[in-house]
Amino acid sequence: xxxxxxxxxxxxxxxxxxxxxxxxxxxxxxxxxxxxxxxxxxxxxxxxxxxxxxxxxxxxxxxxxxxxxxxxxxxxxxxxxxxxxxxxxxxxxxxxxxxxxxxxxxxxxxxxxxxxxxxxxxxxxxxxxxxxxxxxxxxxxxxxxxxxxxxxxxxxxxxxxxxxxxxxxxxxxxxxxxxxxxxxxxxxxxxxxxxxxxxxxxxxxxxxxxxxxxxxxxxxxxxxxxxxxxxxxxxxxxxxxxxxxxxxxxxxxxxxxxxxxxxxxxxxxxxxxxxxxxxxxxxxxxxxxxxxxxxxxxxxxxxxxxxxxxxxxxxxxxxxxxxxxxxxxxxxxxxxxxxxxxxxxxxxxxxxxxxxxxxxxxxxxxxxxxxxxxxxxxxxxxxxxxxxxxxxxxxxxxxxxxxxxxxxxxxxxxxxxxxxxxxxxxxxxxxxxxxxxxxxxxxxxxxxxxxxxxxxxxxxxxxxxxxxxxxxxxxxxxxxxxxxxxxxxxxxxxxxxxxxxxxxxxxxxxxxxxxxxxxxxxxxxxxxxxxxxxxxxxxxxxxxxxxxxxxxxxxxxxxxxxxxxxxxxxxxxxxxxxxxxxxxxxxxx
DNA sequence: GCCGTTTTCGGCCCGACTGTTTTCAGTCG
Numbered sequence: 073x074x075x076x077x078x079x080x081x082x083x084x085x086x087x088x089x090x091x092x093x094x095x096x097x098x099x100x101x102x103x104x105x106x107x108x109x110x111x112x113x114x115x116x117x118x119x120x121x122x123x124x125x126x127x128x129x130x131x132x133x134x135x136x137x138x139x140x141x142x143x144x145x146x147x148x149x150x151x152x153x154x155x156x157x158x159x160x161x162x163x164x165x166x167x168x169x170x171x172x173x174x175x176x177x178x179x180x181x182x183x184x185x186x187x188x189x190x191x192x193x194x195x196x197x198x199x200x201x202x203x204x205x206x207x208x209x210x211x212x213x214x215x216x217x218x219x220x221x222x223x224x225x226x227x228x229x230x231x232x233x234x235x236x237x238x239x240x241x242x243x244x245x246x247x248x249x250x251x252x253x254x255x256x257x258x259x260x261x262x263x264x265x266x267x268x269x270x271x272x273x274x275x276x277x278x279x280x281x282x283x284x285x286x287x288x289x290x291x292x293x294x295x296x297x298x299x300x301x302x303x304x305x306x307x308x309x310x311x312x313x314x315x316x317x318x319x320x321x322x323x324x325x326x327x328x329x330x331x332x333x334x335x336x337x338x339x340x341x342x343x344x345x346x347x348x349x350x351x352x353x354x355x356x357x358x359x360x361x362x363x364x365x366x367x368x369x370x371x372x373x374x375x376x377x378x379x380x381x382x383x384x385x386x387x388x389x390x391x392x393x394x395x396x397x398x399x400x401x402x403x404x405x406x407x408x409x410x411x412x413x414x415x416x417x418x419x420x421x422x423x424x425x426x427x428x429x430x431x432x433x434x435x436x437x438x439x440x441x442x443x444x445x446x447x448x449x450x451x452x453x454x455x456x457x458x459x460x461x462x463x464x465x466x467x468x469x470x471x472x473x474x475x476x477x478x479x480x481x482x483x484x485x486x487x488x489x490x491x492x493x494x495x496x497x498x499x500x501x502x503x504x505x506x507x508x509x510x511x512x513x514x515x516x517x518x519x520x521x522x523x524x525x526x527x528x529x530x531x532x533x534x535x536x537x538x539x540x541x542x543x544x545x546x547x548x549x550x551x552x553x554x555x556x557x558x559x560x561x562x563x564x565x566x567x568x569x570x571x572x573x574x575x576x577x578x579x580x581x582x583x584x585x586x587x588x589x590x591x592x593x594x595x596x597x598x599x600x601x602x603x604x605x606x607x608x609x610x611x612x613x614x615x616x617x618x619x620x621x622x623x624x625x626x627x628x629x630x631x632x633x634x635x636x637x638x639x640x641x642x643x644x645x646x647x648x649x650x651x652x653x654x655x656x657x658x659x660x661x
Numbered sequence: 662g663c664c665g666t667t668t669t670c671g672g673c674c675c676g677a678c679t680g681t682t683t684t685c686a687g688t689c690g
Contacts, residue, residue, distance in 0.1 A: 098662095108673070109673090141662090142662095144663095181687090181688065184687090185688085186687075216682085216687085220679080306679095309679095324690080339675095340690080342690075351674045351675070356667075361674085
């Protein structure tokens with residue numbers, strides 16, 4: 073079993089990056105069909121629910137071929153990546169074109185053919201070279217290029233340097249909704265909708281797709297371009313405009329006629345993979361499908377609503393969060409024909425009854441326990457757990473045993489006061505206990521046993537090896553007082569990588585020890601992320617969705633967590649804080 | 662290179678817009 077030994081530490085994201093580089097390299101050399109094959113494989117690897125290295129250790133090359141879009145050829149390449157860190161074709165192609173593909177591709181408007189030309193003619197290898205060449209006016213002299221292409225490249229580089237490309241869901245959603253409100257006020261606008269990855273609630277957003285339904289496209293585009301929030305116009309046509317807002321967000325606007333509303337909504341919501349799969353099915357059934365509708369010959373047979381399109385294709389309606397071509401279409405077809413397993417009945421956006429991670433001014437929160445409780449009641453919650461940080465997290469003024477006991481008394485007093493005032497919200501005694509390097513906790517069991525709910529979390533030693541980190545977290549889950557594992561992978565979106573954790577083991581142990589895994593809804597965390605949530609659902613491990621609020625207004629994070637749960641195919645029953653207080657408490661250890 | 666309600670061979674989604682052209686390639690979603 074040579075494959076057991078000496079695996080290079082390549083994670084899914086790194087493998088996906090190399091496969092996607094292969095796609096570009098083949099495209100640069102005008103190889104047909106391979107680019108799409110590699111790109112598809114890269115997407116599945118990036119979204120795969122398990123660490124591919126672990127999958128390979130367990131099941132070998134045959135296991136790798138279980139990844140959608142990965143056949144014999146690419147499985148072999150992945151094996152090479154895992155065992156040797158590279159593979160022949162990759163080395164050869166890189167030798168021919170030794171350029172920084174990922175950073176060049178990130179520039180808006182730059183694709184494989186441009187990169188190829190830049191290398192051949194100007195020996196441009198990276199973003200730095202590109203910027204210099206553009207500033208020196210060398211790009212506009214290339215065949216097929218001109219002054220405008222050169223300026224576009226410079227703007228693209230500037231944008232990348234400012235933003236790093238993608239914005240967290242929470243921020244993009246907020247800005248997009250403001251825009252939606254502004255547009256809906258235009259007189260000639262009949263309907264507005266946010267589409268794209270934002271409608272699917274992906275954790276980060278490249279740009280906003282805004283659909284506008286109107287009979288007067290010229291007038292509406294004119295009004296839109298005159299909005300004070302529009303800073304720069306990249307392009308405008310009769311049905312499509314592309315702008316950058318003052319807040320840095322890039323927006324694609326499509327103007328849609330009423331009869332095509334559903335087709336356009338479907339088309340621009342994506343994902344691309346979901347669309348491609350739908351269109352293939354449409355073709356098989358003798359239709360043609362585009363953003364204007366579903367057509368039999370020249371006759372439009374559906375398009376006004378998404379539902380009627382799906383029905384014509386003999387599938388049930390799929391919620392936007394499911395549309396990633398990861399099994400939802402098969403499930404929708406089965407459901408339409410009355411066969412199981414059906415699509416999940418996703419947890420709804422108003423299904424949460426509690427929040428199990430709330431910090432207060434006892435540590436690093438902004439508001440008092442009482443303020444947080446009253447705000448929770450306003451949000452329609454029935455219970456919250458106060459989970460201030462514990463002592464080993466010195467920078468947050470963490471609580472020790474003595475302080476925790478005092479806080480418990482205060483919570484008793486407050487609960488009594490709230491009852492007298494006729495309030496319904498109940499405050500649970502909790503803590504966000506630190507998991508120390510060896511998996512033990514920084515608060516004594518005797519005190520933990522007096523709390524209603526105990527959350528444990530990793531806040532230090534992020535760099536342990538896979539086996540050490542997994543063992544550490546499992547040890548904490550085995551503690552009979554630990555009810556919830558908070559933000560299990562510790563990642564910060566666009567800032568900090570997740571800790572090395574064997575999630576298959578963590579999920580199995582969570583089930584075994586009756587430890588709940590948290591979906592932390594804080595916009596910078598969204599941890600667990602969607603693919604792990606889906607794995608928990610499949611394995612029957614239980615979860616909660618928490619805001620991790622450090623201030624009253626942060627309960628508004630909860631819908632972001634619900635969105636991730638929906639992307640992970642979670643139903644109400646999978647998320648324990650959809651239960652009433654009594655039911656919830658009965659589920660704890 | 663992948664994949665199968667047309668298939669183990671022969672296909673592989675579709676349209677808008679831009680820039681530099683004068684009929685189209687490249688990029689994007």
